[in-house]
Amino acid sequence: MLLKVKNINKFYDNKHVLKDVSFEIKKGEIYGLVGESGCGKSTTAKILIGLTDKDNGEVIFNNKTMCQKGARTSKQIQMVFQDPNSSLNPMKNIKWILEEPFKLHKIKDKKFISNKILEMLDMANLSSDVLKKHPYEMSGGQKQKIAIILALLSNPTLLIADEAVSSLDLSGQASILNFFKKLQQELKLSYLFISHDLRVVYHMCDRIGVMRHGEIVEEGTPEEIYSNPKHEYTKALLRALPSSPEFMKELNSI
Missing domain, CATH: 3.40.50.300 (P-loop containing nucleotide triphosphate hydrolases)
Incomplete structure (x- = not known):
């Protein structure tokens, strides 16, 4: 259990x-x-x-x-909220947002970080082009996928x-x-x-x-x-x- x-x-x-x-x-x-x-x-x-x-x-x-x-x-244990805007910094682009968990965990291998992020984007059927965008430039569904990816970068089991x-x-x-x-x-x-x-x-x-x-x-x-x-x-x-x-x-x- x-x-x-x-x-x-x-x-x-x-x-x-x-x-x-x-x-x-x-x-x-x-x-x-x-x-x-x-x-x-x-x-x-x-x-x-x-x-x-x-x-x-x-x-x-x-x-x-x-x-x-x-x-x-x-x-x-990680959580995805109803409003993705509560998880995404509107002043930063998606690349910065998705790299932040690695910084918090003091992971510095740039190749590993890049490959992990691209792997998750591919799983979400999102192009790497979204990395240059800010949250306000994306649809609600795209933002929610980014919020989910953000939660997953800590490798949760729940x-x-x-x-x-x-x-x-x-x-x-x-x-x-x-x-x-x-x-x-x-x-x-x-x-x-x-x-x-x-x-x-x-x-x-x-x-x-x-x-x-x-x-x-x-x-x-x-x-x-x-x-x-x-x-x-x-x-x-x-x-x-x-x-x-x-x-x-x-x-x-x-």
Whole structure:
């Protein structure tokens, strides 16, 4: 087991935001966390990455207890945010941005750095021409791919994608979801894939946890969640899904 989250609780201003949240992610697995905005999905992710402290509970990553209060988590856990602009310095070109992680880790081999960056760009179907560009000169999908590459340069084994496609148009969403799948297959990555859209997690994930008011109220495979939902909240989410043939066609192409 790569990740075990056991009975995590979090309070903000005496409000119980996370209530005994527990789930596991196996090596090579995509685990989906789905629910409405404000249900606690992003707070869970921030605890795992070390941006927020939990109040109690336990996180075990690679058989080691993580997320002690005030401590950073392993660099093997990286996060991709909803807005790629939050990860990309608008004043710098993409070459500078992608070289920065190597500087932080004191890697000075220029040939190694160049080859690694070009390898990742090729995997993302991006031309080396983007290295000269600034983030504002790129599309939303291209920027998100760069943000993903930036997260991958630390060689993580677990990637957290927090609503990573929700701000993109249909073709951009399909492109990023395809990229995530390709990375999983070629790099043997595991994911915590966070979304408010059950359609996306159905097509992307091996297992799904449904979160409501800070609790995971139901868990199962995509087929179990879609075909035989147990909790009334899950049923309500399914009933609320918009009908979009174009979007489903894009998803089915993944």
